[in-house]
Amino acid sequence: MDATFLVAGSMIGSGIFLVTSDMARDLGSSGWLLVTWLLTGVITLFGALSYGELAAMFPKAGGQFVYIKEAWGKLPSFLYGWTVFTVIQTGVIAAVGVAFGKFLGVFFPILVEKTLFSYASVNINGANIVGAVIILLLTLLNTRGIQYGKIVQAIFTSSKLIALSVLIVAGIAVGISSGYFGENFTDMWDASKTTVVDGKVTGIVDLLPIALAIAISTTIINSLFSSDAWNNVTFIAGDIRNPERNLPRSLFLGTFIVTILYILANVAYLGLLPLEGVPQGADVAYTRESVEAAGIQFASSGRVGTSAAYMLFGNIANLLMAVLIMISTFGCNNGLIMAGSRLFYAMSKEGLFFKKANSLNRFGVPAWAMWIQGIWAILLCFSGSYNILIKFATFGSMVFYIVTIAGLFKLRRTMPNAHRPYKAFGYPLVPFLYLVFAVLICVSLTLFTFWDTAGSIVLVLVGIPVYYIFFHKKQQEV
Structure with missing residues (x-):
């Protein structure tokens, strides 16, 4: 149950309450909107079912890092860990922390209304500071023993599921x-x-089959981001009882539960709001009429969850949704902080991360790895660039999911007699279909959102000289 809570809790952040607005503008169709969310769920479930075999084979701290190392070697596994540290894990921790601060601003407007200081066109306000404090507190809590992190995860995941x-x-x-x-x-x-453009509709274009396929393959990055982090449970395999049995089960149950909830949430949105709408402008009062006129496509600040709640609860919707998103982001960050440190601990044991991270404190927790992760995430809170980093991270995550599941096929060939307590459901079809979907999405993103994906590719490639300058010699000595 703890592992399932970690899967679901890490997946559910603020995305489900926000991204549907962008997707509705990209697709303009309730049917294709739901199909895209369904496809997201299928892809995620296929990935989780495939990871189950690897998790049962290698029930060690580090999870995906270990799977890539066993299948492809030290350099690819380092590039994965490098990307996770610089962007995927820490960038998301920073963004989720600041999101908590922004929604706390609903109760304390001074947090978001007043700029405390600026540099290089980056404005820092109270939300950034709150985000940093949340990361600091959760890091401190999790260094006191995994049982505290589990309790927080269980409470906050249960709350947001309800x-x-x-x-x-x-x-x-x-x-x-x-x-x-x-x-x-x-x-x-x-x-x-x-x-x-600039808050005004400049064009509405009907999507014929090829254009529709392209639109789905690019806008699905929004729903995939909202459904990401399901693999975090593999990072803490060393802390899970009977991981050979419980890891595959938790991967499936957690992703399945969240998939169903996400699809039903979008059905609820479609029952409460018109899909199509027109921009209302920032100065338009938040009333039932303005919410309905904006529809899902132009929900205020993209907060379709808040608009839906307004149709149910009226003027207190902002407060209720702010509380819900704060619960979601707090629980999400707890899971991310708990899991990420185990990956960096595993990297350090292989000589691929800061040496200090290769130790456990008296509570059996990789405290140094956790603090290194936390400090970098806090710095990203004040960078003003974490939203850009998340775009890089989502594409990077997809690339390494492909690398990992391709490794499943390789390990079946190179380690045919290895102990496999669980074998991937539907092998080879399910893992193969995941690879097909994921590759098509990555190709489409590269062709049609080139600069976002180029940044991600460059970030990964920068890890190659870092590896050879700082770690390759140590590997040869070992």
Whole structure:
């Protein structure tokens, strides 16, 4: 149960309450919107089912880092760890921490209204400081023993699962009588892309089959980001009882539960709000009329979850949704901080990270690895660039998922007699389909959102000279 809570808790952050707005503008179709979320769930489940075999084969701290090392060697595994440290884990920890601060600003507006200081066009306010403090507190808590992190994870994951379920049930119930289901599911397969420049609609283009396929393959990065971090549980394999049995099970259960909740949340949104809308402008009062006019496509600041809650609860929606997102982000960051440190500990044991990180404190926790991770994440809170880093991180995550699952095929060939307490469900079809989906998405992103993916590729490649300058000689000596 603890491992399943970590999977679900790490996956559910603030994304499910935000990204549907962007996706609705990209697709303009309720049917294809739900198909994209369903496809996201299928891809994630296929990945989790494939990882289950690797997790059972190598139930060690470090998870995905270990799988890549066993299949492909030290350099590829270092490049994965390098990317996780510089961006994937720490960048997300920073962004989630600052998101907590921004929603705390709903109760204490001074946190977001007043710029404390600026540098190089980056404005720092109270939300950045709150994000840093949250990271500091959770890091300190988790250095006192994994049991404290487990308790926090269980409490906050349970809370957000219950709260999200209430939003779904109430939303669908109200939606049945609101008329929006009928409106949104009429011509539900007619897709279009809405282009917005400076807050104004500059064009709406119907999407024919090829254009629709491209739109799905690029906008799915939003839902994939919201569903990411499911692999974090593999990082703490060394702290899980009977990992050969419990890791594959928790990977499946956690991703399955979140997939169902995410699809139903979008059904609830479609029952409470019209899909299509028009920009309302920042100065328009938050009323039922303005929320309905904005629709899902132009929910205020992209906060479609808040707009949906407004249709249910009225003026207190902002407060309720702020509490829900704070619960989500707090629990999400706890899981990320707990898991990430185990990966860096495993890297250090292989001579591929700071030497100090290769130690456990008196509570059996890799405290040095945790503090190194925490300090870098705190610095990113004040960089102003973590949102850009997340774009890099999402593509990078997908690339390394491909590398890892390709390694499953290699290990079946090079280690045919290895002990496999669990074998990947549907092998070779399920892992192969994951690779097909993931490669197509990466190719599409490279072709149509080149600069975001180029940044990710450059970041990975920078790790090559870092490896040869700082770690390769040590590996030869070993």
